[in-house]
Amino acid sequence: MKNITLEKITEAASQSFEGLPDERQRLLVQTLLKQVHNFAREVQLSHTEWRGLLAFLHRVGDISDDSRSEFSLLSDVIGLSSLVDLLASKPGSTPGSVLGPFHTVGSPWLANPVNLIGANPGQPVLLRGRVSDTQGQPLPEASLDFWQNAANGLYWQLDPQQPRDNLRCQLRVEADGSFEIATIRAVAYQIPTDGPVWTDLLQLAGRSPWRPAHFHLIVSAPGYRQLVTELFDAEDPYLDSDAVFGVREALVRPYQRVSDAAACQRLGLAGSECLEMRVNLILAKDGAS
Amino acid sequence: MKNITLEKITEAASQSFEGLPDERQRLLVQTLLKQVHNFAREVQLSHTEWRGLLAFLHRVGDISDDSRSEFSLLSDVIGLSSLVDLLASKPGSTPGSVLGPFHTVGSPWLANPVNLIGANPGQPVLLRGRVSDTQGQPLPEASLDFWQNAANGLYWQLDPQQPRDNLRCQLRVEADGSFEIATIRAVAYQIPTDGPVWTDLLQLAGRSPWRPAHFHLIVSAPGYRQLVTELFDAEDPYLDSDAVFGVREALVRPYQRVSDAAACQRLGLAGSECLEMRVNLILAKDGAS
Numbered sequence: 043m044k045n046i047t048l049e050k051i052t053e054a055a056s057q058s059f060e061g062l063p064d065e066r067q068r069l070l071v072q073t074l075l076k077q078v079h080n081f082a083r084e085v086q087l088s089h090t091e092w093r094g095l096l097a098f099l100h101r102v103g104d105i106s107d108d109s110r111s112e113f114s115l116l117s118d119v120i121g122l123s124s125l126v127d128l129l130a131s132k133p134g135s136t137p138g139s140v141l142g143p144f145h146t147v148g149s150p151w152l153a154n155p156v157n158l159i160g161a162n163p164g165q166p167v168l169l170r171g172r173v174s175d176t177q178g179q180p181l182p183e184a185s186l187d188f189w190q191n192a193a194n195g196l197y198w199q200l201d202p203q204q205p206r207d208n209l210r211c212q213l214r215v216e217a218d219g220s221f222e223i224a225t226i227r228a229v230a231y232q233i234p235t236d237g238p239v240w241t242d243l244l245q246l247a248g249r250s251p252w253r254p255a256h257f258h259l260i261v262s263a264p265g266y267r268q269l270v271t272e273l274f275d276a277e278d279p280y281l282d283s284d285a286v287f288g289v290r291e292a293l294v295r296p297y298q299r300v301s302d303a304a305a306c307q308r309l310g311l312a313g314s315e316c317l318e319m320r321v322n323l324i325l326a327k328d329g330a331s
Numbered sequence: 332m333k334n335i336t337l338e339k340i341t342e343a344a345s346q347s348f349e350g351l352p353d354e355r356q357r358l359l360v361q362t363l364l365k366q367v368h369n370f371a372r373e374v375q376l377s378h379t380e381w382r383g384l385l386a387f388l389h390r391v392g393d394i395s396d397d398s399r400s401e402f403s404l405l406s407d408v409i410g411l412s413s414l415v416d417l418l419a420s421k422p423g424s425t426p427g428s429v430l431g432p433f434h435t436v437g438s439p440w441l442a443n444p445v446n447l448i449g450a451n452p453g454q455p456v457l458l459r460g461r462v463s464d465t466q467g468q469p470l471p472e473a474s475l476d477f478w479q480n481a482a483n484g485l486y487w488q489l490d491p492q493q494p495r496d497n498l499r500c501q502l503r504v505e506a507d508g509s510f511e512i513a514t515i516r517a518v519a520y521q522i523p524t525d526g527p528v529w530t531d532l533l534q535l536a537g538r539s540p541w542r543p544a545h546f547h548l549i550v551s552a553p554g555y556r557q558l559v560t561e562l563f564d565a566e567d568p569y570l571d572s573d574a575v576f577g578v579r580e581a582l583v584r585p586y587q588r589v590s591d592a593a594a595c596q597r598l599g600l601a602g603s604e605c606l607e608m609r610v611n612l613i614l615a616k617d618g619a620s
Contacts, residue, residue: 045578045580046413046577046579047417048417048418051410051417052414058410059536059538062535067535069374070380070384071532071536075409077373078366081362082411085359087359087414088415088418089415089419089430091359092412096406099388102388106392106393113385113392120344120364120367121335121347121368122368122371125337125341129337129371129375129376246356247350247351248350287335288335290335291333
């Protein structure tokens with residue numbers, strides 16, 4: 043290593059991580075290093091540009107804290123988060139989509155069917171679905187972790203007016219894999235626009251800060267690959283410009299006006315008609331490639 | 332963009348930055364994005380690994396502040412900083428090497444020849460050099476910005492025992508391009524080992540934290556490309572394992588014991604012998620490709 047040249051530096055830097063005992067970590071570090079070097083070589087990165095990149099990362103770190111990760115947001119808006127979701131999605135199963143920053147572990151377990159509306163303003167809707175394997179067989183041991191924003195666009199963590207755990211729950215499906223959640227229609231909202239990801243990057247690019255309205259779901263069942271996904275409102279105007287590239291065709295679901303007095307009554311909805319969204323959630327076997 | 336698939340996401344994410352009005356910035360963002368996507372695809376990055384990467388960046392941000400950039404250190408130890416130096420180095424000129432975190436703008440201008448030893452313990456040395464163009468013609472309008480660490484391994488900013496601006500200065504060369512700096516021999520030192528770059532990455536890889544002893548120099552002259560470089564002590568045991576990949580053959584300089592009573596007296600060194608390091612610093616014309 044005594045004489046580091048342009049021809050040798052990438053190999054020398056890669057070689058310096060040969061001692062990482064975990065084979066997978068070694069591959070990750072060496073591959074990322076190689077691609078970062080490829081970037082610098084491809085654009086002939088100048089000192090000024092390099093310093094600008096470091097200063098940007100510094101600003102991203104400055105605004106991040108325990109309850110806010112601007113690094114996650116950066117990953118989201120360059121499509122990296124969604125790429126990881128897509129890499130994990132298996133053919134024949136429901137595609138994954140971004141987890142986002144508002145999931146928290148440990149939502150209350152509630153009985154299925156469930157009514158989350160409480161005192162929330164907003165348009166009442168009934169989300170009805172079924173969890174199955176890729177052959178269409180119901181998965182009676184499946185459970186859901188569900189969360190969404192309120193009519194003002196905010197998740198409960200960001201809104202002192204909302205009770206703790208507002209519009210979120212965990213539940214187990216029925217023996218036939220079915221579930222029913224009475225809730226309100228989720229609304230579109232903006233990613234944070236007070237940090238460097240917005241001010242130094244997206245705003246300059248004329249990007250939209252909007253995310254189309256969506257429900258978040260994590261679907262789990264023993265022996266099956268956990269599914270982290272979202273369901274999108276088919277009428278949302280921002281479907282084509284989701285700031286974090288989360289929209290997949292199979293996740294865009296229409297609302298339909300249905301007449302189902304029994305369901306409405308069971309779920310505590312006034313009247314005998316409601317807006318309904320239906321979804322099949324299909325899990326791949328664990329370890330399936 | 333309504334249906335983001337594994338095949339389409341990289342193009343969609345790249346396309347989302349088409350609105351960046353600065354052509355060069357657009358190229359940088361789109362190329363970096365492409366290489367980050369390439370990395371995720373090449374290793375089939377999992378959710379767990381992706382979260383680990385974000386958490387690492389979060390920790391790098393946490394320990395960074397106005398006087399410490401762990402992002403710079405990360406760039407250094409993966410060879411990115413040196414790669415940028417090498418990309419900027421032009422054939423025939425002295426190669427560049429890492430700026431490092433201890434340069435500050437505005438060192439005191441002192442008259443050439445200069446004696447920086449003052450009350451510093453350490454082995455006195457005489458650094459003698461000449462600044463020229465690639466044809467060997469002296470550059471009488473050149474100036475130097477010089478800094479180094481003290482005998483305890485510390486730069487003055489990190490050491491309350493050292494006076495402000497200890498062992499650093501700016502100076503103008505003579506009409507023949509020459510300069511003389513009486514100083515002490517720089518010593519090897521360790522990169523910071525209290526942050527995530529060390530504890531979560533280099534330590535696991537069994538990497539050395541040492542940097543071989545070096546002087547820092549920035550050489551400027553009107554009409555010439557500014558040179559940011561280092562000069563290394565040829566006897567240093569860490570030349571082959573510099574933690575930041577800064578060593579280039581042309582920058583490794585031997586000390587020689589010389590007898591030069593006039594120089595010693597001029598520079599306030601006791602006796603008529605001293606350790607001397609000689610260097611030719613060659614600048615490329617501005618804009619030379």
